[in-house]
Structure formats: structure tokens, C-alpha cells
Amino acid sequence: MSNDTTSNNTTAVMPELTPQQLFRKQAAGEAIHPDAEDSIHRHVLTVLIENTIGALNRVSNLFSQRGFNLESVAVGEGLKPEQARLTLVTTGNDRIIAQVLKQLNALIDTIEVEDLTEEDHVERELCLVKVRCTSEERGVLLAMVDVFRASVVNITPDSLTFEVTGPTAKVNAFIGVMKDYDVREVARSGRVAMRRRLAFEH
Amino acid sequence: MNTSVQTEKATTPTPANPSQGLASGAEILIRSLEAEGVEIIFGHPGGAIIGIYDEMHRLNPSFEHVLVRHEQGGTHAAEGYAKATGKVGTVLVTSGPGATNCVTGIADAYMDSIPMVVFTGQVPTHLIGNDAFQECDTIGVTRSITKHSFLVRDVKDLAETVKKAYYIARTGRPGPVVVDLPKDILAARAPFHYPSSVRIRGYNPVGRGNTEQVQKAATMMAEAERPLFYVGGGTIISDGAERLTALAQKTGIPVTTTLHGLGSFPENDPLSVGMLGMHGTWYANMAVQNTDLLIAVGARFDDRVTGKIEAWAPHARIIHIDIDPACISKNVPVDCPILGDVSKVLEQLEPLVQPGDYSAWRSQIDAWKKECPMDFERDGKLRPQEIIQALREKTGGQAVVVTDVGQNQMWGAQFYSYVHPRSHITSGGLGTMGFSLPAAMGAAFGLRGMDRDVISINGDGGVMMNIQELGVAAAHKLPLKVVILNNNYLGMVRQWQELFHEERYSHTNLEPTNPDFVRLAEACGCVGLRCDSPEDIASTLEAAWEVTDRPVVMEFSVVNEEKVFPMVPAGAATDNMITAQFNPEACA
Numbered sequence: 149m150s151n152d153t154t155s156n157n158t159t160a161v162m163p164e165l166t167p168q169q170l171f172r173k174q175a176a177g178e179a180i181h182p183d184a185e186d187s188i189h190r191h192v193l194t195v196l197i198e199n200t201i202g203a204l205n206r207v208s209n210l211f212s213q214r215g216f217n218l219e220s221v222a223v224g225e226g227l228k229p230e231q232a233r234l235t236l237v238t239t240g241n242d243r244i245i246a247q248v249l250k251q252l253n254a255l256i257d258t259i260e261v262e263d264l265t266e267e268d269h270v271e272r273e274l275c276l277v278k279v280r281c282t283s284e285e286r287g288v289l290l291a292m293v294d295v296f297r298a299s300v301v302n303i304t305p306d307s308l309t310f311e312v313t314g315p316t317a318k319v320n321a322f323i324g325v326m327k328d329y330d331v332r333e334v335a336r337s338g339r340v341a342m343r344r345r346l347a348f349e350h
Numbered sequence: 351m352n353t354s355v356q357t358e359k360a361t362t363p364t365p366a367n368p369s370q371g372l373a374s375g376a377e378i379l380i381r382s383l384e385a386e387g388v389e390i391i392f393g394h395p396g397g398a399i400i401g402i403y404d405e406m407h408r409l410n411p412s413f414e415h416v417l418v419r420h421e422q423g424g425t426h427a428a429e430g431y432a433k434a435t436g437k438v439g440t441v442l443v444t445s446g447p448g449a450t451n452c453v454t455g456i457a458d459a460y461m462d463s464i465p466m467v468v469f470t471g472q473v474p475t476h477l478i479g480n481d482a483f484q485e486c487d488t489i490g491v492t493r494s495i496t497k498h499s500f501l502v503r504d505v506k507d508l509a510e511t512v513k514k515a516y517y518i519a520r521t522g523r524p525g526p527v528v529v530d531l532p533k534d535i536l537a538a539r540a541p542f543h544y545p546s547s548v549r550i551r552g553y554n555p556v557g558r559g560n561t562e563q564v565q566k567a568a569t570m571m572a573e574a575e576r577p578l579f580y581v582g583g584g585t586i587i588s589d590g591a592e593r594l595t596a597l598a599q600k601t602g603i604p605v606t607t608t609l610h611g612l613g614s615f616p617e618n619d620p621l622s623v624g625m626l627g628m629h630g631t632w633y634a635n636m637a638v639q640n641t642d643l644l645i646a647v648g649a650r651f652d653d654r655v656t657g658k659i660e661a662w663a664p665h666a667r668i669i670h671i672d673i674d675p676a677c678i679s680k681n682v683p684v685d686c687p688i689l690g691d692v693s694k695v696l697e698q699l700e701p702l703v704q705p706g707d708y709s710a711w712r713s714q715i716d717a718w719k720k721e722c723p724m725d726f727e728r729d730g731k732l733r734p735q736e737i738i739q740a741l742r743e744k745t746g747g748q749a750v751v752v753t754d755v756g757q758n759q760m761w762g763a764q765f766y767s768y769v770h771p772r773s774h775i776t777s778g779g780l781g782t783m784g785f786s787l788p789a790a791m792g793a794a795f796g797l798r799g800m801d802r803d804v805i806s807i808n809g810d811g812g813v814m815m816n817i818q819e820l821g822v823a824a825a826h827k828l829p830l831k832v833v834i835l836n837n838n839y840l841g842m843v844r845q846w847q848e849l850f851h852e853e854r855y856s857h858t859n860l861e862p863t864n865p866d867f868v869r870l871a872e873a874c875g876c877v878g879l880r881c882d883s884p885e886d887i888a889s890t891l892e893a894a895w896e897v898t899d900r901p902v903v904m905e906f907s908v909v910n911e912e913k914v915f916p917m918v919p920a921g922a923a924t925d926n927m928i929t930a931q932f933n934p935e936a937c938a
Contacts, residue, residue, distance in 0.1 A: 166664040175683035198552065201501070202489060213494040243683065250676035256498040256518060259552045 177242030186241040192341045195252055196260040199232040203257040216248050220338035235340045268344045274337040275319045278309045280330040296322045375505040375536040376405040382512040383413055385544035388440050390414045390795055392424035396444020397484060398471025401536045419818040421448050423788035425455020429464045430789030433775045434750055435796040438465040438519050445471040446484030454782055456526045457495040461779025463587060465524035467515045474534040488530045497525030505538040513548045522555030523674040556673060559690030559698055567669045567686050568702035574643035576711040577603045583610025584648020584672060590693030591771035594647060597696055601703050604715055606634040608649050609778045613768040623715055627655040628918045629760040633718035635924040638663050646670040648692040651681040661923035671695045722929055724764055732884050734835045734908045738765035740887045741805060749803035750793050754786035754812035757841035760914040762807040784815025791819055794828040803831060810836040810864050823901045824875030830901035831894055834867050837910045845913045871903030879904045
């Protein structure tokens with residue numbers, strides 16, 4: 149019995165790829181150089197599902213079952229009460245994103261799956277932040293409300309609770325600024341997204 | 351039968367005579383199965399579904415019920431039935447352990463795209479979530495191993511749910527569907543109406559392929575110099591084997607099949623290069639590594655086929671015909687995907703292709719075939735390959751061969767030379783030991799009266815995992831031919847231990863726990879035969895085929911250390927095979 153695991157010495161910087169191997173790697177969004185990383189993209193998907201017991205479970209289960217990344221999920225009733233609309237944020241190379249879309253479509257309860265990433269779309273996230281503060285700090289904190297177009301939803305003698313809505317970057321920035329203070333709680337809704345135009349307009 | 355769902359909703363039960371025109375959920379289920387044309391169900395009663403069994407006793411339904419001795423055996427029997435006949439297999443089990451015992455069979459059917467509907471009992475609706483006796487979240491447990499599942503919450507939805515379950519299980523890429531039936535739903539009453547059709551908004555299986563893509567494929571086929579068909583089980587599922595065979599013979603393109611593709615193209619045809627992959631032929635793997643056009647037909651680029659995926663088919667452009675969009679470019683990005691039913695796409699493709707001149711390519715393949723043929727040592731010892739070949743000779747390739755998992759599975763795949771679709775049944779995806787005996791039993795039920803032998807090929811390890819079904823096959827007088835290749839080892843694990851773990855045979859010796867299989871067979875009402883030497887193979891088979899009114903168990907005491915060759919070590923490139931004949935480095 150021979151020990152023949154080293155038929156091809158691939159210690160060179162560029163592995164010897166056939167044109168077809170190169171095509172497949174590029175189609176999958178995989179790295180071509182041995183030291184390079186795959187190009188990973190963040191994708192925003194909207195999914196329309198039957199609003200039945202277990203349908204949401206099937207969607208979330210799919211991500212763990214297939215080992216896909218799931219950065220955020222936002223769910224709620226859609227236009228029709230019998231349908232729920234999900235906004236999912238996931239990451240992966242081209243092959244994985246294609247799989248995510250296909251596997252979502254394969255679910256029997258799925259009515260429509262859309263990848264908005266390349267489309268002209270609006271993204272919003274809602275965030276509640278509770279900060280413990282002294283009466284001296286309160287004035288400074290309240291001044292920030294205007295800058296971020298946030299609003300104060302609750303005030304107690306020792307705390308302020310803000311609500312901020314916007315793209316994720318803005319929410320991140322707001323939380324970043326608040327971290328200089330005594331932030332006690334953060335609750336984020338996850339992103340919701342929508343194409344800017346009607347489907348037939350483009 | 352033509353009244354719509356709306357009109358029956360209008361039929362409200364009158365309190366004076368509540369049973370008038372109404373049926374219990376249990377009766378609705380039975381009537382629905384009859385309306386669906388179900389011929390046979392494999393089941394095991396229990397508390398949550400006792401109502402169904404009571405109604406079955408009362409109604410004497412048109413389908414047959416087979417009482418299996420373990421729910422897992424029931425699921426595999428349903429799989430074997432489905433694979434042999436192309437119809438949907440049906441299983442009926444109780445809640446809790448009844449349902450969990452089905453998990454392996456459901457997962458197996460999911461991996462191998464087998465149409466199956468599993469009805470599971472459930473505790474009454476008001477007890478769900480209370481950790482009631484024999485409660486299990488069946489829908490939750492089976493979520494990732496079913497094509498779809500239903501929990502019936504209203505008896506009025508039951509008939510339509512049954513219709514949907516069979517529709518989903520059978521169409522598109524087939525798969526298992528679970529229908530969970532709470533006990534109170536089975537007792538509740540409603541009018542019975544079985545819908546003639548159902549529509550599911552989010553589920554629209556594809557049919558014909560895109561014309562442009564088919565044309566593109568035909569062009570690619572015309573351009574190729576060294577094309578190769580790579581044919582999987584989807585071809586058989588869509589009843590496309592004849593079309594595939596015709597297409598290959600018209601064009602002169604050689605054919606390799608996967609484990610599940612065995613029988614889709616006659617292996618005794620000169621164009622056949624046999625099975626590819628980990629234990630495929632050396633020449634099939636060489637053909638894949640050198641082809642410039644791989645035409646994948648109803649196959650899914652499984653890791654046991656591709657080995658080290660980056661090194662697989664390095665020169666091939668790929669056409670992929672498949673009904674499941676998620677299968678396309680899942681493991682290997684392809685150049686020309688064609689989404690559609692294999693049989694329909696092949697029909698579209700046939701008029702567009704011409705015979706090609708592949709003489710150089712064909713003679714190269716023939717040279718590979720001569721260089722490293724499928725063979726084994728003949729030294730007067732009883733070797734399993736010889737037994738499989740003798741079975742092939744005895745049956746003329748007309749039998750349905752149901753293999754278990756492990757070495758017996760690979761020898762059964764390598765040495766029978768399959769010529770008919772649906773003549774080879776195995777657990778390929780999940781690799782479930784204990785599959786063969788109950789699956790062969792299910793196949794035999796499906797093929798009763800058709801004069802086809804059903805052979806169950808087992809190792810001494812796997813056969814013990816569902817041996818309880820032997821008594822069921824005997825009770826139904828099924829003339830199963832059960833072959834046990836007894837090497838007193840978990841042979842495939844032992845093989846890996848010998849080759850890759852420096853002969854540390856950790857817990858693979860079964861000798862201390864193996865029963866006397868001949869006496870075991872007789873205790874179960876079967877005929878038991880034993881064979882210890884190659885000279886006795888023919889007479890053993892002769893004696894076995896004399897028996898027509900019950901199963902025959904043939905125990906063959908084979909060489910313990912026999913290994914399956916050729917072999918691609920896990921994770922290696924497929925042209926990096928270990929063969930029995932020579933050092934692969936010398937000729938790769």
C-alpha cells in the first residue's frame with residue numbers, strides 16, 4: 149500500500165489551475181491565490197412567507213442547518229395579514245449567497261425571495277438606548293438628540309432612554325457616542341429594507 | 351367529489367343529529383388515503399393513534415396495513431416500496447417514541463429524495479407543550495430532515511393536508527413529508543371531502559428546461575472532444591433512464607453513473623464506464639479527470655463522488671440538468687445549468703444532438719479499462735465479490751438488489767452489473783446501516799405478483815440493526831433472498847482501520863456478539879442456509895431459489911480481511927486511487 153497523498157506539490161505561490169478550475173473559483177467568489185481570502189459580501193434579503201405557525205422557524209432553522217451566517221432578522225406582518233415579511237442580513241461568498249437564496253426559495257412556505265443588495269433600496273433600523281446619567285450629564289445627552297434626530301422616549305431622575313432610527317451606520321454611530329456614558333441597555337430591531345421604486349418601474 | 355371546500359364549510363353540523371354526514375378525523379384520514387390511491391401502509395399502533403386503528407378495523411379500507419416490528423423498519427420499508435415502484439411510501443406511527451423512531455428513516459428519505467409521507471400521532475392539542483406522556487415536538491425534531499411538515503390543528507383541514515402532503519412528497523425533487531395528528535383532531539368530526547387538486551402558492555415544481563439553455567448544452571456537446579455523461583439517481587426518479595440510454599447511444603458519449611444512478615444505463619453496454627467516486631471504477635474516475643465536458647444528469651456532486659473537490663474534473667466544462675435549483679452550483683459551479691425535469695430535458699435535447707466521433711476518447715477509456723479492470727483475488731477462499739457475481743448470474747440481472755451500508759454495499763454496487771432502472775436500491779446519502787432488510791421487504795410488497803426476485807444484501811453488522819423485520823417478511827410469505835456476507839467485522843470501518851489507522855481494530859470485531867444467523871432465520875420462520883466455500887455458492891443459491899413461500903437467509907462466511915477496491919482515500923483527488931492491482935502512482 150502506498151502513501152500517496154502528495155501527488156501534486158502545491159507549495160508554489162500560484163497553484164497550477166486549469167482554466168476550468170479558475171472559472172469555478174471565480175464563479176464561487178473563492179480566493180485564487182493560496183494566501184488570499186474569499187471575497188465575502190453582506191447581503192440584504194427580503195423574504196415573503198406564509199404567516200403560519202412554524203414558517204419563521206423553518207427560515208431560521210435553514211441558516212443553522214446549512215451553516216449560513218445570519219447577522220440580523222426582522223419579521224412582521226406584511227401587506228397581507230396572512231403573509232409575513234422578513235428582512236435578513238447574511239454574509240458569504242457568491243456561491244454561499246446563491247445557496248442562501250435558492251434554499252430559501254426551496255421552502256414550501258416561501259412566496260418570494262429578493263436580494264436588495266444591488267438594488268436601489270432603503271434600509272432602516274430602530275434602536276432603543278438606556279443611559280444612566282446624572283443631572284449634569286443630562287443636558288449634554290439631550291443635545292445629542294438633535295444631531296442624530298433621535299428622540300427621548302423616557303426620562304427618570306437617573307436615566308434617559310433614547311430612540312434612534314436610521315441606517316445601521318447611523319445607529320452604530322449613535323451607540324458609539326453613547327458609550328462615553330453609562331449605557332445600561334441597548335435594544336436593536338434588526339434591519340428592515342425596501343426597494344425604493346415599485347417592482348415594474350425599473 | 352366535485353364540491354368545493356367552500357360549500358362544505360357551509361354545511362354546519364346540526365346539534366340534533368351531530369353524526370349525520372360527518373366523519374371522525376380518523377375516518378377522514380383513512381378515506382383520504384383511499385382516495386389518494388394508497389396501496390399499502392407500514393405502521394405500528396400506539397395510544398395517540400389508537401383511533402385510526404379502530405376505524406381501520408371497522409372500515410376495512412382498500413389499502414393494506416403491514417404491522418412492522420419497529421417504526422424505523424417501517425420507514426425503510428416505505429422507502430424500499432417507493433424506490434421499487436416509483437410511488438409514494440406511507441408510514442403510520444404513534445406519538446413520541448413512535449415518531450422519534452422514524453427519524454432515521456425520514457432523514458434517509460430526505461438525503462436520497464424518496465417520496466414518503468409519515469403520519470405521526472400527537473398528544474391532544476390542549477396538552478401540546480406540557481410534556482405530556484409520549485409527547486415529542488415531532489415537527490421540530492424533523493424540521494431539517496423533511497421536505498415539508500404539517501401539524502393538523504383543525505379536523506376540517508385534514509383531508510386537504512393529506513392531499514398536499516402527497517403532492518409535495520411526489521413532485522419536484524421528491525422527499526419525505528411529516529403530518530402530525532393530535533389525538534383530539536382524530537376524534538373530532540367533520541364532513542369528508544377529498545380535494546381533486548391542491549395549489550400551494552410558494553411551491554411550483556419545474557417541468558421543461560429553458561430552450562436557450564438546452565440549445566447551449568447541445569452546442570457544448572457538439573464542441574466537446576472527450577464528453578462524458580455523469581448520471582445520478584434523479585434520472586431514475588424522473589423515469590428518464592430510457593431517454594438517457596437512447597441519448598448516449600445516439601451520440602456515442604460514454605456514461606458513468608453514481609451509486610444511485612446504477613441501472614439508469616446498462617452496465618454491459620460498451621459505452622458504460624461503471625460507477626464513479628470513492629469506490630467507483632478506476633477507469634470511470636480517470637475518465638472524469640480527463641473529460642472536457644461533463645454532462646451531469648440528475649446528480650448532485652456529492653463528496654463521495656468528487657473527493658477533493660478542487661481537483662475534480664479539472665478540464666471539464668459542466669452541463670447540469672436537475673430539478674432542484676438548490677442543487678445547481680451548490681458544490682461545483684457549472685457552465686450550463688438546465689433547471690427542469692430530467693426526462694423532459696433529455697427529450698428536448700435529443701433532437702438537437704448528433705452522433706460524434708469520439709473514437710480516440712473511447713479507445714483511451716478502453717485502454718484504462720484493460721489497465722485496471724474490476725477484479726478480485728481467486729484463491730479458493732470465499733470472497734464476497736464472487737457471491738455477488740453468482741447472484742448476477744443466477745438472476746440474469748433481472749432482480750431488484752437492495753444493499754445495506756458498508757462493504758456489502760460497495761461490492762453489491764460493483765459486481766452486479768445493473769441493466770434496469772429501479773433494480774438497485776440502497777441508502778446512499780445518509781448511509782443507514784440496517785436499511786436493506788426492511789427496504790427489501792417494502793420493495794417485495796410493491797412488486798408482489800410481478801415475478802421479480804428481491805435480494806437483500808447485508809453485512810453481519812447492518813443486518814442486526816433491523817433484524818426484527820424478518821418475522822414480518824415471513825408472516826407475509828415474501829420470497830425474499832437475504833444474503834449475509836458474514837466477515838465477523840464491521841468491515842468498512844475495519845478497512846479504514848487497516849489502511850489509515852495502523853491496524854488498530856478498535857471495537858469492530860463482531861464475532862463475540864454475532865448470532866447463529868441460520869438458527870436466527872429459522873426462529874423467525876425463514877429458511878436458513880449456510881455456505882463456507884466458493885464451491886458451494888451455486889448449490890446454496892439453487893436451494894434458496896427453490897423456496898418460494900418465505901424468506902431465505904443465506905449466511906456466507908467470507909474472508910474477514912477482504913477490502914473494497916479501488917478506493918479514493920477520503921479527501922484525496924479521485925485519480926489518486928488505491929487499487930488492488932497496482933500502485934496508482936505508477937500510472938496516474
